[in-house]
Amino acid sequence: MDLMEDQQSAEGEAKVITLCGSTRFEAEFAEVNQRLTMEGCVVISLGMFSLPDLPDYDWTADSSNLKGRLGSVHLQKIRMADEVYIVDPGGYIGESTRREIAYAESLGKPVRYLSRERSARTGDGPQE
Secondary structure (H helix, E strand, O other), rough: HHHHHHHHHHOEEEEEEEEEOOHHHHHHHHHHHHHHHHHOOOOEEEOOOOOEEEEEEOHHHHHHHHHHHHHHHHHHHHHOOEEEEEEEEHOOOOOHHHHHHHHHHEEEEEEEHHHHHHHHOOOOOOOO
């Protein structure tokens, strides 16, 4: 079976995958994004991993609403996806990611985990 065939939606288009996980794993997000893109998937990732340094902008004044806005945008990204991929090196899943997983599952979205795929390839890692 061709790898590309497995990465298609039911309509025959490229599978859309939204990445979720902690912003501390920026390098791992880049690695997963690149791999899934090379496999023929449309990848939706985080919009930012840290707040940009904008001249004359006070992030503390905007912080109360910013987290909520970013969270809402990410939930929309999950709704747009055919599948959700959790970037969880070593099995780490924080509170926000747990909420995103629950949301994806409530929508019936398949959820995959980086840590489980790595342990399946290497034969070690967390056992369930």
